[in-house]
Amino acid sequence: MSIEFCGLELAHRVINGSGTFDAIAARRVFDEGLRTGFPFAAYVSKTITLEPRAGNPPPRLWEAPGGLINSIGLPNKGLDGYLRDDLPQLADLLGDAGGEAADRRAVPLITNVMGADSEEISRLLEACQERGEIAAVELNVSCPNVKTGLDIGADPRQLEDVVRAVRGRTQKPLVVKLTPNTADVAACAQAAEEAGADAVSLINTLRATALAPQATVRPRRPWLGGGTGGLSGPAIRVVALAQVEAVAARVTIPVVGMGGVQCARHARDLLDVGATLVAVGTESFRDPASAGRIARELQSLEEG
């Protein structure tokens, strides 16, 4: 069985959520085990920006009921560093990471990018267009608009304008990673589709925060070095299911559903409300091989 997604051929329906699996670091840690057991049917890079970013000061993590707040701050080497250092390593790893010894094939690479405006995004897409190692581009629109402070993807009209302005810069499939911090995610998805997106993915993390536990210091400090962060994991699963359902009912392009997936049952729920693929994020932290387990369980659910 193979799955078609935006013209790519995938071995199964489970991929990773951007920023939740660093394949280069994982290869250093797990080496051959990662190569032979590569769990994702496509690999999504963490978000790449034009300029390098160091990310937020620590602490960057807070454990919440059934979830995790992260305030990582999108550390990355910048576009040039990514293309120069990471892309060859990823291409090498993904080149023969798809499946058991006999039928190994390349795992498609989806590069996730973020820019503050159409100008920046255009430059990112153009650079991706040049590189054969990249199979598709995911556009993270959870980037705060400099003027409003809101995510540029939170307003359907703004989102439509941005996607329309950048759409022509690459012929590769363009996935728009929606923000869940909005009143009407289905309207945003529809706007992305109308502007030419080939797929949408959701949900990204829910805006959340925590205070430092020591109650003695006043005024109390936020725990996270970055101030606020985003909630992921089981706690957001039922919110994700509602948003994916609403989006899938509104658009005709494929939907990548994610948010709190821990087992095939959760993946099945997302597929049953209309997702084509499912992404695993935070659960990979608990077990790096969880996505592989989920993909196998999903296949036996489908057969059984």
Next chain:
Amino acid sequence: MSIEFCGLELAHRVINGSGTFDAIAARRVFDEGLRTGFPFAAYVSKTITLEPRAGNPPPRLWEAPGGLINSIGLPNKGLDGYLRDDLPQLADLLGDAGGEAADRRAVPLITNVMGADSEEISRLLEACQERGEIAAVELNVSCPNVKTGLDIGADPRQLEDVVRAVRGRTQKPLVVKLTPNTADVAACAQAAEEAGADAVSLINTLRATALAPQATVRPRRPWLGGGTGGLSGPAIRVVALAQVEAVAARVTIPVVGMGGVQCARHARDLLDVGATLVAVGTESFRDPASAGRIARELQSLEEG
């Protein structure tokens, strides 16, 4: 110590979330225990609408990781039924429910109302204005706009228009219960303030859904009789904290913070980011007396 809130004098900082404590039913169940141990410094009624509503078909509940999805559907006797049947019973219960035998005083009643447009809301506010038993009105703006399907409170401009249009209909303090299912809750709070609200309260439940667990029936049915519902409880606490923080930083009117509060530490967090009062919702389901425990713990935190 007593707390001032919109001109009302409260015994402490802990009230209930609308729709999470039916004082009339609780009195039938707990009788004298409820009277002498009444846990809330003010009592918020469940949402009242102009016409009676039966509510949604069952199932109405789904247990999620660290939380609860409800799809109750705002059952209520309608404005007339409420004023006729419930108000006298509430006034009787609350009249002497405030505190230990010696210093019992009335617990203020906040009536929560919802209408589909300014017309409906105006009629609700006018009716409340007539009744001395009602100390303040809370306006639930998580009512779907008939045209867009979105909550009328999800768009700051729409919210401002509605609140401005109805503000004059009552001289009682007007609390606007914001919807969290929006891109910029602080902008909504500011809009409510500018339109004349005396306070805002948040967060209401996050839109969420679940599918019936039996995977054999296809297409799978939603579990909830009402289709989708709202998530409450610990799972939403860190989202609530971020929203309350953002709102308190933007408005000058008092803020009632709620979402997943289970103990004084959680209440303290909300107060420390700027809330004046804290409301307990779902935790009352686990223990009807939890708000009283939280209020006591909070007082000893403040003293200690």
Next chain:
Amino acid sequence: MSEAPFARRALTVTGMEELGAYRVLRVADPDGAAPEPGQFAMLAAAERWGGGEDERPYLPRAFSIARHLDGESHFLLEDVGPGSRRLCELRAGEKLWSLGPLGQGFAAPPDGRRALLVGGGVGIAPLAILQDSLSAACTVLLGFRDAPRVAGAALLSGAQLATDDGSAGHHGLVTDLLEEEIRHDSHAVVYACGPAGMLEGVRAVCARAEVPAQLALEAGMACGFGACFGCVVPRRGGGYLRVCVDGPVIDAAVLEHVEEHAGAPA
């Protein structure tokens, strides 16, 4: 209705015994109000309530009080999910939270009318305390799925049995036994608790025979004391009843049907 203290209370487990596929949980409650037959309590383990499948349980679970003897409450548990599983793990000396007794219990049969107790599976629990409370002899009809569950019948005395798999008593439905009983004595009053399908069968049989029936319903509950409006069943003629405060024992006459989710685990 017995009045519940206004707060959940930490009680101590005094025993946990296997009874075939079920377990009997005993809890010391010397100061609690004596429950009426058919009332229930909302239970949660004091430690580690959560962290099971899908991070559940989170809310307490409703359990019929199966017996109240010598300052102890007995509950009949069937492990069907994360809440019941956690409770089944409790051992003597451990603590649990209990809120109750809650709800409307069974009304005693009018003088001279025979009580006909009909139970299915774990739903037999409230019939045990009902039997304890009856002064006159009653007829007890119990249905079970299989042999491990039939062991639960030991909770009541003198039961006639029906099993789905024929492992004991009548090979078939407990409602078959009920029809037979009613044919001989339509002057009985029926008290029933069990899976939704069984309760609907009991309702239909009794309605046809014009025999009054009190059905102890179940429903997903968040609170147990009327706060959440989550536990409803449709009322005949429109609107809904809250199972926790209007029930769990409900006169069959006020129901059109017993709906899919309104019974014990099948």
Next chain:
Amino acid sequence: MSEAPFARRALTVTGMEELGAYRVLRVADPDGAAPEPGQFAMLAAAERWGGGEDERPYLPRAFSIARHLDGESHFLLEDVGPGSRRLCELRAGEKLWSLGPLGQGFAAPPDGRRALLVGGGVGIAPLAILQDSLSAACTVLLGFRDAPRVAGAALLSGAQLATDDGSAGHHGLVTDLLEEEIRHDSHAVVYACGPAGMLEGVRAVCARAEVPAQLALEAGMACGFGACFGCVVPRRGGGYLRVCVDGPVIDAAVLEHVEEHAGAPA
């Protein structure tokens, strides 16, 4: 670096012993890769990981491998929160999830240089396996808060002690002992693990004396294998290091300071 299998593995607890305020958890791991001193594993109880304070723990927790002997890994635990508490409850025969061995361990001292092991509190754990691995004799300096914690010193042999409360050894900081040692032998190589304040002290003392130091840091971790970018500490000259893959053992020279959250529980 020892290579970890690509998946968490269910291992069996073989023992849990008290060691004063600490516990030593032993886990059978006959097939696992032999860890290098300083490496760690991400641990979680296989059952009921969750349901504690604030519904936590949810993520696995990092624990230094304190010893690896006869196919068993030993861990030193201090109960300071919901994760460590749940692990402390484990008993022989129960299962836990383990991912590892992970991270960069200690580099052996160059020939002829004396290893000076400096540990504080539960942070002594990785120094035990380090001592096991050293061919030459080493100096061990351990600091503890109080008498119940001093018991942990039994994990290493021949330790000189310092305590905050004066209950054993030097009444004061372990860094006082370190300064003294370095004054006599500035040719040593320092290996340290402990609370952030202690590590910062060690860093400063060694920097002044120009003695090389390898610091085993801690940080809140979600994954332990470089996936989340959550476990960072600032690197001298800008940017951040991931403690899980660039550490946990980090050359003191690449740090400006040891920050507040980068150490073991104080």
